[in-house]
Amino acid sequence: RKEVEQDPGPFNVPEGATVAFNCTYSNSASQSFFWYRQDCRKEPKLLMSVYSSGNEDGRFTAQLNRASQYISLLIRDSKLSDSATYLCVVIPADSNSGYALNFGKGTSLLVTP
Amino acid sequence: DADVTQTPRNRITKTGKRIMLECSQTKGHDRMYWYRQDPGLGLRLIYYSFDVKDINKGEISDGYSVSRQAQAKFSLSLESAIPNQTALYFCATSDTISGAPNEQFFGPGTRLTVL
Numbered sequence: 001r002k003e004v005e006q007d008p009g010p011f012n013v014p015e016g017a018t019v020a021f022n023c024t025y026s027n028s029a030s031q032s033f034f035w036y037r038q039d040c041r042k043e044p045k046l047l048m049s050v051y052s053s054g055n056e057d058g059r060f061t062a063q064l065n066r067a068s069q070y071i072s073l074l075i076r077d078s079k080l081s082d083s084a085t086y087l088c089v090v091i092p093a094d095s096n097s098g099y100a101l102n103f104g105k106g107t108s109l110l111v112t113p
Numbered sequence: 114d115a116d117v118t119q120t121p122r123n124r125i126t127k128t129g130k131r132i133m134l135e136c137s138q139t140k141g142h143d144r145m146y147w148y149r150q151d152p153g154l155g156l157r158l159i160y161y162s163f164d165v166k167d168i169n170k171g172e173i174s175d176g177y178s179v180s181r182q183a184q185a186k187f188s189l190s191l192e193s194a195i196p197n198q199t200a201l202y203f204c205a206t207s208d209t210i211s212g213a214p215n216e217q218f219f220g221p222g223t224r225l226t227v228l
Contacts, residue, residue: 042222043222100158100171
């Protein structure tokens with residue numbers, strides 16, 4: 001079983017819609033959580049970190065539920081430019097892995113006019 | 114100028130050839146990583162390095178080797194390329210503040226095809 005699981009989608013939504021992505025992780029000792037965005041044939045880039053208290057950055061809201069080992073990303077008022085693959089990322093608690101990122105396979109979003 | 118660069122950006126080679134992928138960074142980060150990305154499998158860690166004298170295997174190191182020639186340079190070698198090493202390869206860097214992991218910055222990727 002992969003450590004980080006995501007619904008691969010694709011999610012096809014109209015402009016202006018609200019869309020939510022979910023992610024679960026298997027290592028209860030994981031310490032850091034992120035959402036990365038990857039455009040087609042490009043490198044992943046950090047979208048936002050995910051904190052236990054939840055955090056918001058403009059139209060994007062990230063939530064962490066440690067008890068359920070569950071992370072979410074909510075995008076409000078979707079724009080065409082939001083079309084991309086969203087990667088859920090978890091960093092294990094131990095430093096032996098060099099804090100290398102554990103990636104989910106990604107959720108594909110297509111926002112249509 | 115990009116902070117993390119990779120060369121070559123695209124490479125087509127034949128089975129059995131030795132290939133080297135290079136990564137350079139100007140961010141001054143101590144940690145560097147090599148990942149590969151395959152359709153349907155996501156990104157997986159090949160090797161990582163904490164500093165010049167530190168090299169560690171990742172999840173899928175078999176068939177690969179690395180060299181950290183300087184803090185800013187981390188190269189990945191395929192000693193004898195095989196077709197299932199066809200993938201998109203990413204180099205990444207990060208630093209640590211107070212021992213905590215920080216954002217990783219990725220290079221633009223190298224698309225490798227092994228025939």
